[in-house]
Amino acid sequence: xxxxxxxxxxxxxxxxxxxxxxxxxxxxxxxxxxxxxxxxxxxxxxxxxxxxxxxxxxxxxxxxxxxxxxxxxxxxxxxxxxxxxxxxxxxxxxxxxxxxxxxxxxxxxxxxxxxxxxxxxxxxxxxxxxxxxxxxxxxxxxxxxxxxxxxxxxxxxxxxxxxxxxxxxxxxxxxxxxxxxxxxxxxxxxxxxxxxxxxxxxxxxxxxxxxxxxxxxxxxxxxxxxxxxxxxxxxxxxxxxxxxxxxxxxxxxxxxxxxxxxxxxxxxxxxxxxxxxxxxxxxxxxxxxxxxxxxxxxxxxxxxxxxxxxxxxxxxxxxxxxxxxxxxxxxxxxxxxxxxxxxxxxxxxxxxxxxxxxxxxxxxxxxxxxxxxxxxxxxxxxxxxxxxxxxxxxxxxxxxxxxxxxxxxxxxxxxxxxxxxxxxxxxxxxxxxxxxxxxxxxxxxxxxxxxxxxxxxxxxxxxxxxxxxxxxxxxxxxxxxxxxxxxxxx
Numbered sequence: 048x049x050x051x052x053x054x055x056x057x058x059x060x061x062x063x064x065x066x067x068x069x070x071x072x073x074x075x076x077x078x079x080x081x082x083x084x085x086x087x088x089x090x091x092x093x094x095x096x097x098x099x100x101x102x103x104x105x106x107x108x109x110x111x112x113x114x115x116x117x118x119x120x121x122x123x124x125x126x127x128x129x130x131x132x133x134x135x136x137x138x139x140x141x142x143x144x145x146x147x148x149x150x151x152x153x154x155x156x157x158x159x160x161x162x163x164x165x166x167x168x169x170x171x172x173x174x175x176x177x178x179x180x181x182x183x184x185x186x187x188x189x190x191x192x193x194x195x196x197x198x199x200x201x202x203x204x205x206x207x208x209x210x211x212x213x214x215x216x217x218x219x220x221x222x223x224x225x226x227x228x229x230x231x232x233x234x235x236x237x238x239x240x241x242x243x244x245x246x247x248x249x250x251x252x253x254x255x256x257x258x259x260x261x262x263x264x265x266x267x268x269x270x271x272x273x274x275x276x277x278x279x280x281x282x283x284x285x286x287x288x289x290x291x292x293x294x295x296x297x298x299x300x301x302x303x304x305x306x307x308x309x310x311x312x313x314x315x316x317x318x319x320x321x322x323x324x325x326x327x328x329x330x331x332x333x334x335x336x337x338x339x340x341x342x343x344x345x346x347x348x349x350x351x352x353x354x355x356x357x358x359x360x361x362x363x364x365x366x367x368x369x370x371x372x373x374x375x376x377x378x379x380x381x382x383x384x385x386x387x388x389x390x391x392x393x394x395x396x397x398x399x400x401x402x403x404x405x406x407x408x409x410x411x412x413x414x415x416x417x418x419x420x421x422x423x424x425x426x427x428x429x430x431x432x433x434x435x436x437x438x439x440x441x442x443x444x445x446x447x448x449x450x451x452x453x454x455x456x457x458x459x460x461x462x463x464x465x466x467x468x469x470x471x472x473x474x475x476x477x478x479x480x481x482x483x484x485x486x487x488x489x490x491x492x493x494x495x496x497x498x499x500x501x502x503x504x505x506x507x508x509x510x511x512x513x514x515x516x517x518x519x520x521x522x523x524x525x526x527x528x529x530x531x532x533x534x535x536x537x
Contacts, residue, residue: 076332077248080321084244087322091240094233101229105222111215114207123198130193140184193402199395204388209414212382217375224372228365235358238535240320245526247317248331253519254310255334260511261303267504268296274490275497288497295501348459348532350452356533357451363444370437377433381426384417451531458528465524469517472510479503479510 075083085091132140208215272292278284315325323329354360389412397407419426486503489495529535 074330074332075321077245080244080248080317080331081241083321083323084240085237087320088236088240090236091233094229094236098226098229098233101222101226105219105226108215108219108222111208111218114205116203116205118201118203120201121199125196125198127196128193129195140187194396194404197395199393199406201393202390204390206389207387209385209387211384211386212379213375214379217372217379221369221372221376224365224369228362228369231358231362231365234536235362238358238530238533241535242526242530244317244320246523247313247320248333249519249522251310251313251317251331252333253515254306254313255331256515257512258303258306258310260508260515261299261306264504264508264511265296265299265303268292268299271490271497271500271504272296283493284497291497291501295504348455350455353451353455353532354448358533359447360444360451363440363447367437367440367444370433370440374430374433374437377429378426380429381419381422383419386415388413388415455528455531458524458531462521462524462528465517465520469514469521472514472517476510476514479507483507 272289275284275289275292279286279289314329318325318327318329389410391408391410393406393408395406396402396404399407399409483503483506486495486500490497490500526535529537
């Protein structure tokens with residue numbers, strides 16, 4: 048029982064700690080949202096894998112400088128074997144002994160006509176020679192037999208490129224630029240993720256403040272409605288005044304409902320971007336801030352520095368360099384190729400010591416040269432096509448720089464415009480507060496009609512809403528300007 052109590056206590060403590068940790072995680076800053084989004088983004092994971100693929104492609108390209116080793120082996124079963132002698136030659140060799148024996152016997156008959164002993168002696172010696180000649184004939188035929196029905200062959204080859212027309216160097220540079228291009232694509236995707244997070248974050252902050260504003264406005268109208276009802280009861284106001292107030296209250300309730308629905312959807316969008324459960328109750332730190340800090344006014348900026356930081360410009364510059372190397376790669380196909388080659392070859396049957404059904408081999412070493420002579424101008428046309436593609440990327444780079452310059456100037460103008468709008472909205476807010484204060488006081492004293500009070504409330508609501516919009520616009524335009532300069536991730 049004592050151990051059960053201990054375990055029960057530990058479980059309760061762990062649950063409380065977990066609950067506290069979850070609650071602590073509900074309060075998120077902009078930095079927290081960015082970190083969660085970067086960790087959750089599938090596109091960033093994809094671009095990271097592309098970097099890994101490009102890096103390994105670069106390593107693979109470098110191996111083209113090194114000697115390559117390969118091994119091959121073959122086996123054939125032939126229907127017929129190769130024959131060095133034809134059938135007539137084999138027949139003649141087989142008939143050497145009988146033909147020689149016949150002629151020797153003829154010679155023995157001629158020489159032995161006078162001396163029978165010489166005839167018998169020649170015939171005796173001939174029989175022994177004819178036997179040896181028959182054995183030799185059979186051995187000769189068998190010796191030149193190839194027996195190539197079962198053929199085995201194997202080779203180990205080493206090839207070292209000496210000069211490939213520059214294609215190896217060009218390909219290595221292309222893979223190097225391709226890896227850098229993958230990094231730039233990753234940076235571009237990184238900025239897009241951060242931009243999406245910031246937009247969603249400040250959208251939630253904006254709607255939270257508008258929800259507070261709508262709630263506050265509804266409370267003011269409800270209080271005004273109560274005051275008007277008291278005046279109606281005392282005969283100091285008409286029912287038309289009461290109906291006007293009720294219409295405004297209903298409008299305020301509908302506005303509050305729309306704002307709450309929009310806020311719920313915006314929170315879900317932010318949760319989706321950050322990889323959080325859509326139903327998780329999250330709270331943003333900037334929701335509690337009434338007056339957001341204003342951004343700086345930009346009047347001067349370095350275009351060249353912006354070009355050096357924009358992923359799009361870097362990508363086009365890398366693409367230009369890649370196409371320059373593609374020109375060299377295309378040209379290399381029509382230049383001489385030289386390679387050093389070494390081989391060790393094994394065959395069965397072997398031919399190094401006559402025909403033997405044994406595995407025997409030899410090595411060789413040499414230089415291979417390939418020189419294109421005539422291709423009807425194919426290389427010339429392909430090189431011109433590659434040069435045209437390179438010029439296209441150069442023009443695209445120049446066009447992108449012009450557009451980026453325009454984008455930066457437009458973004459700076461919008462930042463400055465948003466700052467001015469916020470200043471004006473703050474001043475209008477002060478005037479609206481003062482107007483509402485005097486209208487409310489005048490209504491309480493009975494010198495201002497209900498319609499004027501409603502106008503003051505409407506003006507106050509509009510001024511507050513404009514101020515919130517101006518604050519959020521200042522934050523968003525500053526983000527767009529930093530993205531235009533390529534400093535959003537800094």
